[in-house]
Structure formats: structure tokens, C-alpha cells
Amino acid sequence: MLNLGEVKLPTDKDYEDMRQLCESEQGWTIDYTKNNIKIWTKQNEQSPFKMIRARCELSDVSASVLYNVIQDDDYRRQWDTKLDTCHDICYISPCSNIGYYAFKSPKPFKNRDFVTQRCWLDLGENNDKILFNHSVNHAKFPPKKGYVRGVSFITATLIKYTSPKSCIFYYVTQSDPGGSFPAWVVNSTTRVIAPKFMKKIYKACLKYEKWKAKHNPGFMPWVNPEQVTVPRIDWNDIQTLDLSHFKNNQVDESQISENQIQDNDADED
Numbered sequence: 001m002l003n004l005g006e007v008k009l010p011t012d013k014d015y016e017d018m019r020q021l022c023e024s025e026q027g028w029t030i031d032y033t034k035n036n037i038k039i040w041t042k043q044n045e046q047s048p049f050k051m052i053r054a055r056c057e058l059s060d061v062s063a064s065v066l067y068n069v070i071q072d073d074d075y076r077r078q079w080d081t082k083l084d085t086c087h088d089i090c091y092i093s094p095c096s097n098i099g100y101y102a103f104k105s106p107k108p109f110k111n112r113d114f115v116t117q118r119c120w121l122d123l124g125e126n127n128d129k130i131l132f133n134h135s136v137n138h139a140k141f142p143p144k145k146g147y148v149r150g151v152s153f154i155t156a157t158l159i160k161y162t163s164p165k166s167c168i169f170y171y172v173t174q175s176d177p178g179g180s181f182p183a184w185v186v187n188s189t190t191r192v193i194a195p196k197f198m199k200k201i202y203k204a205c206l207k208y209e210k211w212k213a214k215h216n217p218g219f220m221p222w223v224n225p226e227q228v229t230v231p232r233i234d235w236n237d238i239q240t241l242d243l244s245h246f247k248n249n250q251v252d253e254s255q256i257s258e259n260q261i262q263d264n265d266a267d268e269d
Contacts, residue, residue, distance in 0.1 A: 005241025010119040022158035022170035031190040047176035054171040061205040063167040067129040071222040079204040090233045094225035107262040113147040132156040137241040148178040180254040
């Protein structure tokens with residue numbers, strides 16, 4: 001498994017580790033179950049936020065559609081109302097790049113951003129797909145004013161093929177959005193935020209093929225690497241990831257109460 005801040009080409013073992021991380025039930029505590037969604041958690045010392053494992057059975061979404069929805073940043077700008085901006089910084093190989101993602105937080109919380117190495121493996125049309133990311137430090141994308149830099153220790157997705165029109169969606173993440181949050185935010189992650197995230201991706205999947213047919217349908221650089229437009233990685237830009245460097249960019253939001261929140265995202269239910 002890649003270490004935090006490490007940039008390298010993923011190996012077969014890395015992908016197998018991600019598969020096991022998603023499928024293993026050892027050490028997890030069930031925290032939420034409703035309809036086709038289950039959420040488990042696990043506490044560790046890396047973050048006050050628990051590690052989250054989600055599983056969702058999708059009876060009417062193919063593995064390929066879910067995979068493309070996750071990979072297609074142009075489409076994500078349409079369906080993900082929490083996304084502020086996202087773009088690739090550089091590519092490492094046809095199955096790995098470094099990207100920048102910034103997310104809107106409900107006011108009065110500050111927005112968060114992440115710089116991560118992303119890796120992906122598509123085992124074929126009627127087979128599984130594996131994706132994962134972790135935070136890295138790119139010299140040209142330091143913490144910026146107005147945002148709190150978050151850390152993805154590891155975020156993994158396993159899309160298990162079950163039939164031409166169905167799949168199982170696994171999602172595991174250990175991340176820290178940075179700063180100091182009130183306890184009610186930490187506690188709502190598994191019961192509110194994670195289930196809504198799964199539901200929103202599902203809804204996006206149902207509309208993807210119709211949307212893609214009208215929006216540059218042939219452009220899929222995660223499938224066709226010759227379409228990649230960002231530059232190749234300059235290894236001189238990769239710096240050691242020292243979490244202490246982010247502290248100058250952190251904020252204390254631990255005193256914000258629920259009744260202060262302004263969230264206009266009406267499409268989260």
C-alpha cells in the first residue's frame with residue numbers, strides 16, 4: 001500500500017490490497033443500514049474522523065457506468081453540488097495522475113481542498129474495477145488562502161461486477177478534512193453524509209449515459225490515454241508531505257452549532 005505523500009506507480013499488490021480493504025469485514029462496526037446501503041466504521045489514531053466503509057448494491061447500474069461516473073470530472077461538475085472545482089495537475093501513467101479537488105462546505109465552515117494521487121484499474125467490460133487515492137504534496141499546489149487543506153490517508157473504491165446491468169459499490173475512506181470540527185459533525189458523517197453521498201452517485205449514474213451522449217461522448221481519457229492533455233509529472237514538483245505544514249492553514253470551527261448552518265443543497269435526500 002502506498003504511504004501518505006508517496007508518489008509511485010501502483011503495483012498489482014496495491015490493487016489487491018485495496019480489494020481486500022473494501023471486502024474485508026474484520027474490525028468494522030456496523031453503523032448504518034437502510035435499504036441497499038450499509039455503512040461500517042473503524043476508529044484509529046490517524047484522524048478524529050472514523051474510517052468509513054460503505055457497501056451499496058445497485059440492481060440497475062452497470063459496473064462500467066458507475067466507473068465512468070466516478071472518473072468523469074466533466075460530469076461531476078454537473079451532479080456534485082458540493083464540488084467547487086477539480087482538475088488534473090499531471091499524469092504519471094495511463095492509470096495514474098495527480099489532481100486537485102476543492103469542495104464547498106456549508107456556511108459558516110470554510111471550504112476544503114485536496115491534492116491526491118489517483119490510481120485506477122479496469123479489469124474489463126464484464127469484470128471488476130478498482131480505484132484509490134491518497135494525499136501528496138505538489139509544489140505548485142500548496143495550501144491556499146480561503147481553503148483548509150484536507151488529507152486523504154487512503155480512499156478506495158471497488159466496483160464488483162454482478163451482471164451486465166448491476167454491480168456492488170464498495171467505498172472505503174480514511175480522511176481528515178482539516179481544522180477542528182464540532183462533535184455533531186464528526187458524529188453525522190456515517191449516519192448522514194456517507195449515505196447521502198452514495199445516493200447522489202446512484203442518481204448520477206441513472207442519468208449518465210443520456211448526458212454523455214450529448215457532451216463530448218468520445219472523450220474518455222481514463223479509457224483512452226492518448227486523450228490526456230495535462231503534462232507528464234515533473235518529479236521535482238513532488239515534495240515530502242509533512243502534516244505539520246498544514247497547521248498554518250487550519251482553523252478552529254469546533255464551536256459552530258447546527259442551527260448556524262446554511263446549506264442550500266436541496267438535492268441531497
